Amino acid sequence: MGGAKRQWMEDAESGLNAGAMVGKFVCAECFTDSSIQRVVEGAIASDVCTFCGAQSDEGIAAPLETVMQHVVQCLRLHYDDPANCLPHDSAEGGYQVGVTFDSWEVLDEVGMGDCLSEERDGLLDAIRSSLQDAEWCQRDPFDLHEHEKLSFSWEQFRELVKHERRFFLLGVRPPYSERDGADRLLAPAEMLQTLLEYCRSLVVPLATGTVLFRARQQQPGNSPYATPLELGPPPAEHAKQNRLSPAGIVMAYFAEDESTALAETIPSKGTLPGTAFAVGEFQLTKELCVLDFASAPPVPSIFDRSRVSEIDPALFLQEFLRDFAKAIERDDRVHIDYVPTQVVTEYLRWSTSLRALGVRGLRYRSAQGNGTCVVIFGGRELLHVPEEHREKLVQPDQSQRTTNPCLRLLRSYQVEARSCL
Numbered sequence: 001m002g003g004a005k006r007q008w009m010e011d012a013e014s015g016l017n018a019g020a021m022v023g024k025f026v027c028a029e030c031f032t033d034s035s036i037q038r039v040v041e042g043a044i045a046s047d048v049c050t051f052c053g054a055q056s057d058e059g060i061a062a063p064l065e066t067v068m069q070h071v072v073q074c075l076r077l078h079y080d081d082p083a084n085c086l087p088h089d090s091a092e093g094g095y096q097v098g099v100t101f102d103s104w105e106v107l108d109e110v111g112m113g114d115c116l117s118e119e120r121d122g123l124l125d126a127i128r129s130s131l132q133d134a135e136w137c138q139r140d141p142f143d144l145h146e147h148e149k150l151s152f153s154w155e156q157f158r159e160l161v162k163h164e165r166r167f168f169l170l171g172v173r174p175p176y177s178e179r180d181g182a183d184r185l186l187a188p189a190e191m192l193q194t195l196l197e198y199c200r201s202l203v204v205p206l207a208t209g210t211v212l213f214r215a216r217q218q219q220p221g222n223s224p225y226a227t228p229l230e231l232g233p234p235p236a237e238h239a240k241q242n243r244l245s246p247a248g249i250v251m252a253y254f255a256e257d258e259s260t261a262l263a264e265t266i267p268s269k270g271t272l273p274g275t276a277f278a279v280g281e282f283q284l285t286k287e288l289c290v291l292d293f294a295s296a297p298p299v300p301s302i303f304d305r306s307r308v309s310e311i312d313p314a315l316f317l318q319e320f321l322r323d324f325a326k327a328i329e330r331d332d333r334v335h336i337d338y339v340p341t342q343v344v345t346e347y348l349r350w351s352t353s354l355r356a357l358g359v360r361g362l363r364y365r366s367a368q369g370n371g372t373c374v375v376i377f378g379g380r381e382l383l384h385v386p387e388e389h390r391e392k393l394v395q396p397d398q399s400q401r402t403t404n405p406c407l408r409l410l411r412s413y414q415v416e417a418r419s420c421l
Helices: 002-010 034-041 064-078 103-109 121-130 146-163 188-202 258-265 305-325 336-349 352-356 387-392
Strands: 025-027 061-063 100-102 135-138 203-206 211-217 251-255 276-284 288-292 359-365 372-377 407-416
Touching: 025 064, 034 061, 034 064, 061 064, 064 121, 064 305, 100 103, 103 121, 103 135, 146 188, 146 305, 146 336, 188 203, 188 288, 188 305, 188 336, 188 352, 203 359, 211 258, 211 407, 251 258, 258 276, 258 372, 288 372, 305 336, 305 359, 336 359
Parallel strands: 288 359
Antiparallel strands: 025 061, 100 135, 203 288, 211 251, 211 276, 251 372, 276 407, 359 372
């Protein structure tokens, strides 16, 4: 079995029908996948593309065989010969467990059709015909894939911090993480450290001058909210829980547009038409780095051999970031569904490695509107306010706290709710 497995992994030509590829050339424009395009561009051998008819005196097309050798090599990083992996019993009709694919099915499984430009059906047929008729199965079919292990670990982490243990996690190794082997789930500390490592790729700058919005429902009979202290983050004693921060922990929540700021502010039970909201338009007075949870990194192509190790992290991050877009009930109850993201945010906030990168907040998709929100780690000390008001920024026993203002109120204005929500 060992020799057969080595051939399966190393001999790209063994899975190809040479006769189906003779005299056929394909250009980069026939593909939408950039990694396959690079293979074509590195093996130009013809000035005519067999499939789209494009021509160029400088040469534009590579042998289809070269492209298919690359395709097979990439497939074999993720798929194997069932004979190497699955129990087989001829008397019982073949492989007893596991899922197998024929050559056409495995191309559909990896989305080969999506890698081609429009109206390239002839090329897809040629690619299918270039593969020998064979059976394929997932590599290591009885083990969890890395993204599955991470997803299951995150699910267990969420349940643990919601229902069992919340404040002391670093020494905890619950039963779900004690299993031996490659598919062992991550303990809480390992889960947090893994998230931290993945988040390094999400650091983006918010430029000086970036405009952010914050809304507050106007109380009947009160003067319109109009000052930085009235429209900025609340004092600690009035800080309510939010998706990324528990009650009592102040963070500065903003939106990147007015409508999202209002959507994030209107109570879940709705409000009557004519209810007034004060809106503050703030501006960053210095560049800040944030973790961009609003834009999950795209999953690398299966045909990009240089980025194979990034596929599982990207798949997991896309699932993980959905938790940062969950709707929030705006009342005074403690909502344990937001404890996991609160724990993660606090861990990331105080990470020395992220602080060294200048990370001072998060950017994430709004659950209430169609826009994007930004939370900056900190409270009222982030605000530019008149000197005579600065003593209001911190509690008396925090008077030595260093302030680092970075948010200036440009203007304030009033809007009315347009409908009963």
